[in-house]
Every structure is written in structure tokens, then in C-alpha cells.
Amino acid sequence: MEMRKFFSNELEKYMIQNSNIVVLNADLAKPNGFQDLSIKYSDRVFNVGIAEQNMACMAAGMSSYGFIPFICSFTPFATRRICDQIAISICYANQNVKIIGTDPGLTAEYNGGTHMSVEDIGVLRSIPNIVIFEPVDNNQLKYALPEILKYNGPVYIRMLRKEAPDIINNSSDFNLFGSKIIKTGTDVTIFCSGIMTSEAIRAGEILESQNISTEIINIHTIKPIDKSTVIKSAQKTKAVITAENHNIIGGLYSAVCEVLSENCPVPVKSIGIKDTFGQVGKLDYLKSVYNMQADDIVKSVHEVLKLKK
Amino acid sequence: MDYTKKCLEIRRDILFEIGTLGVGHIGGSFSIVELLVVLYYKHMNINPQDPNMIARDRLIVSKGHSGPAVYAVLCDKKYFPKDWLSTLNKPGTNLPSHCDMNRTPGIDMTTGSLGQGFSCAVGIAKASKLKQDGAYIYTIIGDGESQEGQIWEAAMFASQHKLNNLIAFTDNNKLQLDNYTDEICSIEPIDKKWESFNWNVVRVKNGNNCEEIDKAIIKAKNFDNNLPTMIILDTIKGHGLSFVENSKVNNHSMNITPDMLESGLKELSEMLSTMEAK
Numbered sequence: 038m039e040m041r042k043f044f045s046n047e048l049e050k051y052m053i054q055n056s057n058i059v060v061l062n063a064d065l066a067k068p069n070g071f072q073d074l075s076i077k078y079s080d081r082v083f084n085v086g087i088a089e090q091n092m093a094c095m096a097a098g099m100s101s102y103g104f105i106p107f108i109c110s111f112t113p114f115a116t117r118r119i120c121d122q123i124a125i126s127i128c129y130a131n132q133n134v135k136i137i138g139t140d141p142g143l144t145a146e147y148n149g150g151t152h153m154s155v156e157d158i159g160v161l162r163s164i165p166n167i168v169i170f171e172p173v174d175n176n177q178l179k180y181a182l183p184e185i186l187k188y189n190g191p192v193y194i195r196m197l198r199k200e201a202p203d204i205i206n207n208s209s210d211f212n213l214f215g216s217k218i219i220k221t222g223t224d225v226t227i228f229c230s231g232i233m234t235s236e237a238i239r240a241g242e243i244l245e246s247q248n249i250s251t252e253i254i255n256i257h258t259i260k261p262i263d264k265s266t267v268i269k270s271a272q273k274t275k276a277v278i279t280a281e282n283h284n285i286i287g288g289l290y291s292a293v294c295e296v297l298s299e300n301c302p303v304p305v306k307s308i309g310i311k312d313t314f315g316q317v318g319k320l321d322y323l324k325s326v327y328n329m330q331a332d333d334i335v336k337s338v339h340e341v342l343k344l345k346k
Numbered sequence: 347m348d349y350t351k352k353c354l355e356i357r358r359d360i361l362f363e364i365g366t367l368g369v370g371h372i373g374g375s376f377s378i379v380e381l382l383v384v385l386y387y388k389h390m391n392i393n394p395q396d397p398n399m400i401a402r403d404r405l406i407v408s409k410g411h412s413g414p415a416v417y418a419v420l421c422d423k424k425y426f427p428k429d430w431l432s433t434l435n436k437p438g439t440n441l442p443s444h445c446d447m448n449r450t451p452g453i454d455m456t457t458g459s460l461g462q463g464f465s466c467a468v469g470i471a472k473a474s475k476l477k478q479d480g481a482y483i484y485t486i487i488g489d490g491e492s493q494e495g496q497i498w499e500a501a502m503f504a505s506q507h508k509l510n511n512l513i514a515f516t517d518n519n520k521l522q523l524d525n526y527t528d529e530i531c532s533i534e535p536i537d538k539k540w541e542s543f544n545w546n547v548v549r550v551k552n553g554n555n556c557e558e559i560d561k562a563i564i565k566a567k568n569f570d571n572n573l574p575t576m577i578i579l580d581t582i583k584g585h586g587l588s589f590v591e592n593s594k595v596n597n598h599s600m601n602i603t604p605d606m607l608e609s610g611l612k613e614l615s616e617m618l619s620t621m622e623a624k
Binding site for chain 2: 080081086088090091093094095096097098099101102103104106121124125126129130131194222337
């Protein structure tokens with residue numbers, strides 16, 4: 038099932054139990070999968086118009102009244118366009134607003150460079166008091182949602198619209214403030230997020246065939262990052278790769294390096310968008326253009342192993 | 347309620363707050379004193395003993411730099427002790443220059459980044475409608491703040507969603523930080539702008555007159571339609587104290603020396619004594 042449909046189905050379950058959950062759209066209810074809910078719950082799921090700044094602050098106001106507002110848009114418009122509104126009215130004011138950004142990074146595909154957020158995590162990660170979560174698949178999202186609702190504070194959910202392959206078999210042990218060890222290994226660690234998790238798993242299979250024992254850890258919550266797991270794995274393997282669908286500046290690479298440079302300085306190589314804008318194209322094409330495929334990860338692993346002491 | 351006396355006392359406390367520190371947003375604080383007095387002492391359904399009372403009326407001061415004016419009123423209403431007023435902007439204070447709902451009892455929304463508080467107020471008015479609790483939501487924006495595009499995003503939503511529980515005020519004191527508003531980016535004709543956004547509009551010619559403000563609020567509550575109301579208050583920035591008012595374009599944020607504090611407090615006390623003698 039498409040992630041947008043899956044999410045709105047899951048959210049409805051909680052909306053039935055909790056009348057304080059509301060959803061604000063900025064004229065993207067249809068592409069983001071909220072059209073059915075907006076018909077069914079017209080008073081609680083509404084379109085503010087193409088006005089993201091107003092949407093963010095209205096949500097903050099509604100939160101101050103006891104509501105749990107979800108605000109939804111494409112990733113760049115849910116983040117960089119309204120970063121001051123998120124910083125002041127939501128995070129500084131400590132309001133219980135959940136921000137959904139869809140089509141992150143390369144997954145904006147045919148919407149191209151204008152809609153291809155390479156910076157959303159970086160923008161939000163530098164704002165205090167926000168949790169940043171990027172699900173890998175529907176199953177992980179399913180277990181995350183109740184924790185996100187339980188957490189009283191701002192959360193950014195960086196979400197796909199389209200179908201995501203089922204990758205993580207068991208998410209029942211999900212911890213919003215943890216990470217997911219997908220595979221243990223001893224020679225190198227790949228920290229990965231979002232759509233790059235499947236590339237990391239494929240890379241891991243290639244590396245195993247080359248007798249390189251690979252640990253793969255999904256960092257689903259990039260802020261606050263699961264420091265102890267990151268440090269523990271790096272202490273074991275002493276060589277690290279990060280793989281993310283985002284600019285390597287400000288995203289997962291930065292977050293992992295910030296932790297390791299202070300606690301366990303080991304060589305770290307990055308896979309991701311190398312400080313450039315996006316462009317139109319299908320996902321597979323774009324992954325090849327930006328060197329974000331399993332083979333690119335394998336190549337980086339060989340390079341980082343040369344640096345390993 | 348003797349509005350004139352109360353306004354003099356509130357101005358005295360604002361001057362004390364800012365003068366004790368030595369600098370602050372005195373001009374835009376003084377221009378809304380009459381409005382705050384009419385709201386807090388007549389119209390607002392609030393309970394200082396229970397600042398978070400459910401279904402209370404709320405005030406969102408979107409021009410958040412007028413915090414010192416709101417603090418003087420909240421203190422007078424006994425939301426917090428009088429000695430807090432000497433802590434404005436000092437280390438660890440609960441009275442920061444811009445309104446902060448997580449620090450100051452009685453502040454309904456954190457504001458300071460202009461344009462945002464108005465949207466928050468629209469969200470709160472929508473929330474109150476969903477809860478059907480009958481609260482009035484008041485909000486104050488500046489004339490300079492009206493240059494923010496976000497104001498007009500929220501304006502469209504409020505009339506579209508028939509938020510007639512929302513009563514907004516424009517503190518039209520004709521000055522913004524750098525210069526006269528008309529010299530930078532005029533907001534006029536501001537009444538026609540709001541009318542064209544499908545709001546009820548009331549213009550108060552003397553926005554520093556409590557009786558006129560009171561009448562405007564009563565009118566707003568009695569409009570026989572579902573629209574939100576904008577009350578445009580033609581005010582004077584720095585109104586009520588000669589050296590502040592006379593500083594005009596320089597009174598947005600002013601240095602207040604100990605001598606100025608002393609002479610200002612004296613001027614306000616004399617006005618109070620003269621009034622009491624009458």
C-alpha cells in the first residue's frame with residue numbers, strides 16, 4: 038500500500054479515539070492522501086489554502102487549545118519555507134504540532150529541483166526542541182505513530198507518498214528515540230535512513246560475498262540521534278558509512294560525525310546528495326546521477342576500510 | 347472603573363519596567379495602554395487565580411514587543427507579584443521583552459516574530475469554535491506588522507471559516523521601527539483592505555480613548571453576521587508621556603536614563619494627583 042494511504046488509514050484509527058487530532062492541509066490533501074479523511078471529518082481535516090506560514094502558526098494556536106494538529110505539505114514547503122514559524126510558534130513555544138513532509142529528496146522525481154528538498158533535515162535539525170523521524174516502511178510507521186502521538190512536543194515526519202518496499206520485518210520493538218539494528222557485523226558500519234536503507238541492505242549482501250562483515254543500522258530518528266548505538270557500533274567496527282536521501286551537509290552524515298568526532302573518531306564516508314540541487318527524473322535515474330546506489334555504497338566501504346586504523 | 351486613572355498607573359508601571367532596565371520598546375507599549383485596560387478590566391472573561399482556565403477569553407499580542415505593557419496590566423490583575431516588574435529582560439526573568447507563554451502567567455501565546463501571533467490567534471479562534479466554548483479571542487497587530495504577508499493569509503482563512511469569535515485590533519500608530527509607516531510601505535487604506543478581505547471593520551478615530559474603544563468592542567460583539575472583526579485604532583506611538591511621545595520615530599525602542607525615569611514618573615504622578623484632586 039502507498040505510504041500516504043497507509044498513514045491516513047492509521048491516523049484515522051487514532052482520530053476515532055481522540056477528537057483532539059486535527060489535520061491541516063495547504064492545498065495538497067489529495068496528493069498527500071488526506072482527501073478521504075477531509076470528506077469524512079470535514080471539521081477536523083481542513084484545507085487552509087496555499088498558505089503554509091499561516092498553517093504552521095494556526096496549528097500552534099490550536100495546540101495551545103489542547104488539539105494535536107498535523108500539518109502536511111510537500112517536504113520543502115513543510116520545512117524550509119516555514120522554518121521561522123516552526124522555530125518560534127511551534128518549537129520555541131513548545132507546541133504539540135506534528136509536521137508531515139512528503140516526497141523527500143530524490144523522491145520528488147518529476148516535480149524536480151524546486152520540490153526536491155535536500156536541506157529539510159538540516160534546516161530543522163538546527164532548531165532546538167524538535168524530533169525528526171523518517172520511516173523506512175509502513176510497518177515502522179505503524180509502530181511509530183502511537184509514540185509520536187504520545188510524545189508531547191514538535192515532531193517532523195519525513196514521509197514517502199508512494200509505496201515503500203517492506204524492509205524491516207519486525208518493528209514491534211520500535212522505540213522512537215532509538216535506532217534499528219538491521220544486521221550485525223564487525224568490519225564496517227553503514228548508518229542509513231529512509232529509501233537508502235534498501236540500498237544499504239543490498240550493499241551489505243555484496244560486501245558479505247566479499248567477506249566484509251557489515252553492520253547495518255537504520256537511523257529512523259535523526260534527532261535526537263541514538264548516540265549510544267552509534268558510538269557502540271563505531272567502537273566495534275572502527276569504520277563508518279552514512280547513506281541518506283539528503284544533502285550530506287546537515288543530514289545524517291553530519292549528525293553521525295557530530296557524535297563520533299567527540300566520542301569515537303573513526304573514518305566516516307558519506308553517500309548522499311553532495312551539496313547540489315536536485316533535478317527532474319525517476320528515482321532510479323536520480324540515484325545513479327547522485328551516486329546513491331548499492332554499488333556506490335560498496336565502493337565507499339572499500340575506501341573507508343583503507344582509512345581504517 | 348476610572349479608565350483614565352488606571353491608564354496613568356499602567357503607564358507609570360511600564361516606565362518603571364523599562365526605566366529600571368534602561369532601554370525598551372516604550373513607544374508601542376504606550377500606544378496600546380487604553381486598549382489593554384478596556385480589555386482586561388471590562389471585556390475579558392479571565393481568572394488571574396487560574397491563568398489556564400478552560401474557555402477563558404484569550405489575548406494574543408502579535409506585536410510581541412509590547413510585552414512590557416501587557417506585563418504591567420497582568421501584574422495589576424495579580425497574575426504575578428509586583429516585584430517582577432523590576433526584572434524586565436534581566437537574567438532569569440519571567441518578563442522577557444517579547445511575550446512568552448511558557449514564562450509569564452497570563453500570556454496566551456508566544457509572539458515576537460511579526461505576523462505569526464495573528465495566525466496563532468486565528469488557529470485559537472478556530473479551536474474555540476470546534477470546542478464550542480463561546481470564548482472571545484482578541485489579538486493585537488501593529489501597523490508595521492501589517493506589512494507581513496502572513497497577516498493576509500490568516501485574514502482570508504478567518505473570514506472563510508466565519509470566525510466571528512475573533513476580534514482583532516490594529517495599533518495604527520503610524521510609525522514603525524525605522525520611520526513613518528507611510529514613508530516606508532503605507533498600509534492605507536487599511537480599513538478598505540480589511541473590508542475587502544471580508545471582515546467587519548470598525549475604525550476608532552481616537553485609539554487612545556477608552557470609551558471609544560469600549561464602544562467599538564461592543565459593536566464588534568453585536569455584528570449580525572458571521573465575520574471576524576478588525577478594529578483599527580488610530581493611536582499615537584508613545585502616547586501619554588511627553589518626552590516619549592515627542593521622540594516620535596525614535597521611540598520604538600528608547601534608552602531611558604535614570605533622570606528620564608525620575609522626570610517621567612514625576613510627570614505621571616502629577617497627572618494622577620491633579621486627576622485625584624478633581
